[in-house]
Amino acid sequence: MWRARWAIWALFAAVVVRIALPGIVGAATGGELVVVLARDVKASAELIPEDLRLARIPQSALPGGALTSIDSALNHRPRTDLPSGLVLDESLLNSGSSLSDLPSGHVAVALRLTDPGLATKISAGDRIDVMASPGAGA
Numbered sequence: 001m002w003r004a005r006w007a008i009w010a011l012f013a014a015v016v017v018r019i020a021l022p023g024i025v026g027a028a029t030g031g032e033l034v035v036v037l038a039r040d041v042k043a044s045a046e047l048i049p050e051d052l053r054l055a056r057i058p059q060s061a062l063p064g065g066a067l068t069s070i071d072s073a074l075n076h077r078p079r080t081d082l083p084s085g086l087v088l089d090e091s092l093l094n095s096g097s098s099l100s101d102l103p104s105g106h107v108a109v110a111l112r113l114t115d116p117g118l119a120t121k122i123s124a125g126d127r128i129d130v131m132a133s134p135g136a137g138a
Contacts, residue, residue: 031056035067035088044077047093057087065090080109 036055041047052070067073067088076093086092122128 031058032062032066033068034062035070035073037082037084037086037088039084041078041082043080044094047073047076047078049074052088055087063087063089 033054034057035052036057038051038053041051049070052073054070057066067090073088073093078092079094080092082088082092
């Protein structure tokens, strides 16, 4: 056994590389190219090429209706202020339909549930209605 230790170590290393390599290569090449905001965008500001970039995002993390072409987002206006790094989907952009049916005194705001500062934006007693946008698949 002592004489074969180098062969055993080589076999062990080959097994580790065989197991780890597909995961490493898959992480670098997996996913889908989608449109992501390159910088913060204010509500109703027309999107221009400098606001957008393509990024490879894992399929499991994509929202329904994620845009895959920068051209499909150009000249559209977001419904609310959007942060940089956000994956754009159809429900975030004005596309002929608007929030004109929103009752007087109500406000529509996009909130990322993973935002650590979300708790500071709401307080006890606030009434919050959670709604899905048309086409969001929810």
